Amino acid sequence: MPILPTSWAFGEGRERETFQHLIDKQNGPRKPLVEPKPDGDQSRNAIATSGENGAKQTSLFPNRPYTGPVAEYRILGVEEYPAAVELWTDVFRVERGFFTSLLKGGGDGDNHSFGAFENGAIVSSVHVFMRQIRDRDSTPLKVGGIGSVSTHPDHRKHGHSGRLLQLAIEAMEREGCVWSFLGTGVNDHYARYGWRTVSTPDLWGTVRSDVSGKATMLTPDDTTLDAMATLYEAETARRPMATVRSNQVWRTAVRYRLDPAKGFTLGTFAGDRLTAYLAVANPWGRWAIVDAAGDESEYPHLFAAAATQLRSRDVRDVLCLLPEASAGMKAFSTIVEKVHLAESRSEMVRPIADRLSWPNLFAMYGDPRGRHCHLDAF
Ligand SMILES: CC(C)(COP(=O)(O)OP(=O)(O)OC[C@H]1O[C@@H](n2cnc3c(N)ncnc32)[C@H](O)[C@@H]1OP(=O)(O)O)[C@@H](O)C(=O)NCCC(=O)NCCS
Structure with a gap:
């Protein structure tokens, strides 16, 4: 397999119109997506x-x-x-x-x-x-x-x-x-069978002490999940890497991951109508903003309220797993002291039956408009 130029990872010639400049200033430029080097023993000759x-x-x-x-x-x-x-x-x-x-x-x-x-x-x-x-x-x-x-x-x-x-x-x-993904800590095991590691950015920050707000705490019952689903669909209709969630995905996998025992979901309302939501979870023992959708003018309230909630749980550092080029990520940068970038190498991908090319697959992961949502992962 040829070594791909790193530009493919971010989409050829595409300007990254994100607040990447902010991160670059603080941490130096983001490393390109790692890979694709031919992984060790990929023999499939049984x-x-x-x-x-x-x-x-x-x-x-x-x-x-x-x-x-x-x-x-x-x-x-x-x-x-x-x-x-x-x-x-x-x-x-x-x-x-x-x-x-x-x-x-x-x-x-x-x-x-x-x-x-x-x-x-x-x-x-x-x-x-x-x-x-x-x-x-x-x-x-x-x-x-x-x-x-x-x-x-x-x-x-x-x-x-x-x-x-x-x-x-x-x-x-x-x-x-068309393609396949997985999350792992034993990358070599899967490399043998054709999966390759993609580098994903972990953007995190320390919650500011001077930002506070209030929003309604949501419980993931059927009515709330339906209202969230409507906002999510509108938010992600044009977002690369967004999962189209069936009703059943909302009521099983998503509901489980929004369990109030594991995190919290905040919402804003106009009368009875949910106008925006923000979900915070604690996957792998690290607090993270995992999903947000709806009226972006409500984001400042929602994120400020999340800061209050996190401090009340003694959480100092929080990840933001929203796409880099999103209103949510912008709002996140206002509730933390500064945005740090760490690299995660826990996600692996592979085309299936050559239905997608490696460059296209890597370009999808490098696109700052998209991000694989934690609520849709394993
Ligand atoms: C990761 C895991 C699923 C591997 O399961 P397994 O059935 O042992 O996997 P395999 O036998 O196919 O391969 C594992 C190793 O055995 C070796 N192996 C396979 N067949 C062998 C054989 N006939 N004789 C000796 N070794 C063999 C492989 O080379 C591989 O070596 P490595 O440890 O250097 O990578 C297992 O270790 C596990 O359950 N771990 C805990 C959970 C986990 O981490 N899951 C992955 C989450 S993403």
């Missing part, structure tokens, strides 16, 4: 080896043939989901609701979970959740999100996860996915 009972099975590692029990690799039936959720909660030490919200969250009917079974028990799994994500022209494309990648500790390094990732890729090819 070879046949024998399991202990002589049955044929494939291994990606000819020098270290798998000699354990023969595993069965297949898609999970819905009745097998509870066993998979057990495996996921065991491996990730995350509460059950997180996974069930994703299992139910697609509403597409073509989400898939794959499992490796040894002696009838699930020992490894990969979940693919389908989403519609807008490209740079705001056309929704079908995208496969990868999650719940886990292997029971007693069954690791047998190639199970790799085998399931290959099944996931085949399923995404069949289902017409």
Whole structure:
């Protein structure tokens, strides 16, 4: 794979009309999107080896043939989901609701979970959740999100996860996915199967002590979620990287991530009508502004109110995961002392069946108008 010029990462020749100048002044210019260098062992040439009972099975590692029990690799039936959720909660030490919200969250009917079974028990799994994500022209494309990648500790390094990732890729090819994304800390594992790391900007700041405001605290019931959905749709209709959220995504995956126990959502109203909202969550133990939509003239109130809420929770530093070139990001810069830029390398992407070119995929991630929203990620 050729090394791409870094300009592709930001969109060829495109001026970055953001408040990037502000960040550059403070931190020096933002590093270009990293990659794409050819990642280590990308060999997908499976070879046949024998399991202990002589049955044929494939291994990606000819020098270290798998000699354990023969595993069965297949898609999970819905009745097998509870066993998979057990495996996921065991491996990730995350509460059950997180996974069930994703299992139910697609509403597409073509989400898939794959499992490796040894002696009838699930020992490894990969979940693919389908989403519609807008490209740079705001056309929704079908995208496969990868999650719940886990292997029971007693069954690791047998190639199970790799085998399931290959099944996931085949399923995404069949289902017409254009590209795929995942979030991870074990990038090398996925690089072998064609995913590449994209560098995403983590913009953060220390909450100012002299900014205060008030707004209504929202609870994510059906009525509120419907009102938020209307504002979100208008806000993101032309935004690259925005997920087109089905009703079901709002009521499962999004609702779970807006749980008041995990953060807070603020709103402004004209009479009974929600005019704008701002969602703050605490993913991975870091407080972050994760979503905002609606009447931008309300943003100063909403962000000032978020500053008050954060201070009341003793939060000093907060991330802003809104697109760099957005009214939300501008409002964020007014409630923090200064905006710092850190690089995150936890997101990986890959085209599916060459339906999107690498330059286009990287350009999408480099476009300051868009950003993958935390509420739509794994
Ligand atoms: C990451 C994880 C899913 C990998 O599962 P796995 O089934 O062990 O994965 P594989 O067997 O396909 O590959 C893992 C390693 O085993 C090696 N391996 C694969 N087949 C092998 C074989 N037959 N003999 C020896 N080693 C083998 C691979 O080279 C790879 O090596 P590495 O550790 O240097 O990368 C598992 O470690 C896990 O559940 N971790 C905790 C949860 C987690 O981090 N999930 C990912 C979140 S994004």
